[in-house]
Amino acid sequence: MSNNYNLSDKKALYWNLKHYCEANDVDLGKLIPKTFHVKTSNDSEYNHLHTYIKSEGKKIWIVKPGELSNRGNGIQVCRSLKEIDTILMQEEIQKNGKPRTYIIQEYI
16 A cells, blocks of 8 residues: 555654644544653653653553554553653664654553
8 A cells, every 4th residue: 555654654643643633623632542752751742741641640651663663563561651761761773763753652
């Protein structure tokens, strides 16, 4: 299927859904669980994640590689911000030379 990147790449799927919801005044939270696209532990999205976790208490999180991964490869389950931080601190470099990003999603 041509252009399947927009459906098979976790980061692209998230951003496409987010842009669709913004353009159509739809609550993204009604379509998917609470989701964050985190590039580093220094970016604003990480700060939103950190604040959300602190305010919501204990939850289970799925940490997915944002790009260049499929069939569940690289997906990890975390129970704390400390576990998520351990993953983010690895600063993994992808095959294309760019730093890996992560889709961090509340497990429902």
